Amino acid sequence: MHPAAETAVLPASFVPLRLSDRPLAWKLLAVLLGTLFLAASSWIEVPMLPVPMTMQTFAITLVGATYGWRLGTLTVLAWLGQAMVGLPVLAGGAGGPQHFMGPTAGYLAAFPVAALLVGWLAERGWTGRGIAASFGTMLLGNFVILLLGAAWLSGLIGVDAALHAGVLPFLPGAFLKAGLAAALLVAWRRTGRSAVDQ
Template sequence: MAALAFGTVLLAISSRIEVPMVPVPITMQTFAVAMIGALYGWRLGTATVLAWLGQAALGLPVLAGGAGGLAHFAGPTAGYLAAFPVMAALIGWLAERGWNGDRPGLAFLSMLAGNLLCLALGAAWLAQGIGWDAAITHGVLPFVLGGVLKSAVGALALRQLGRARRT
């Protein structure tokens, strides 16, 4: 329970670190989701992300910009929100199979795959409202470099955490 609570707090804090953009802001949420998946594994990681989304659905101010409420699960960011538990599950599943801090190259690839999956699912939802071209232009392309950088930082952080545990 403590790990789940810590994870939801981490996600809420990461939501507050944002660059406002329309229709989807840049936040540190994907970094937090990736780290939670990698550190917690697929079961606890997914449960943690789902608990955080449950808090958001109840109206707690845990989403980007301190938002909360059911409206966000039907708006332009809904596909990304729905993708977060899938992202955590994928990264956690891969981490349990050795794609972790002991192998930072694989950890990077797992986090990158999770970020790309999130972008694909988010864009698929966004495209229903603004079309595929606009969804790619506004909901994918601005986030690719950030996804690569967050994946690299995440892999390095996992490596350092692994080293710290061994000493």
């Protein structure tokens, strides 16, 4: 393959906010705003069958993709820290340490892993290759959350019950949220609003 073609197919990186190049004050502000975005997205509930859909995992993968793996992971951890001390930042306005020990613990633990993975792939150009690769990246982040969450849940209620209660009902939402996040990233790149192009 011609070197120019390789560059076109495999962009080096697409992390729109380029926060790794910003001063510390910018990064701290980004973490604060990111936790607010995560909280607000968690409160949004869309009626769907078989279960309602929140925008929580949409926000987690988007933070990873736009912040990069380091700051994206840190932002998700900061948001979980807010939840741990009792702030109502989780889905349904939940908060408190009990959520980190019960059935939702595996999902919460998976959130920073998903942000890290999506951010790492974004820094290697996966979210800048086009809609298919971007969608696959965001969907992978959603799958990581569902699978790690179900792994914990299976220890409490068994594997079959965990799959039926903690994975299958959330698959339609995972596909929709991955598609929306991918579309936003592609639109961001095409409209030239990315800090990469400034």
